[in-house]
Amino acid sequence: MANPLRAEVVRLYKNLLYLGREYPKGGEYFRARLRAAFSKNRCVQEPEKIRELISRGEFVARELEALYYLRKYRAMKKRYYEE
Numbered sequence: 001m002a003n004p005l006r007a008e009v010v011r012l013y014k015n016l017l018y019l020g021r022e023y024p025k026g027g028e029y030f031r032a033r034l035r036a037a038f039s040k041n042r043c044v045q046e047p048e049k050i051r052e053l054i055s056r057g058e059f060v061a062r063e064l065e066a067l068y069y070l071r072k073y074r075a076m077k078k079r080y081y082e083e
Contacts, residue, residue: 005050012057013038019064 013034020030041053
């Protein structure tokens with residue numbers, strides 16, 4: 001029996017992998033950490049625990065997006081408002 005949350009987990013993994021390309025320490029560093037995090041929780045079977053882990057992953061994705069927006073904002077500010 002296939003887990004109905006599998007598609008959501010795969011979507012989250014792909015989204016995080018995409019966001020990790022621009023990670024400050026490098027894409028390879030992020031990819032290794034992401035793979036380790038997902039493989040550590042590979043044996044989880046309870047749907048509630050899987051949903052909890054998915055929500056944690058979505059939080060990480062939002063934090064990464066905020067990090068990138070902040071970096072973009074700082075670059076624009078530096079470009080236009082030299083002090």
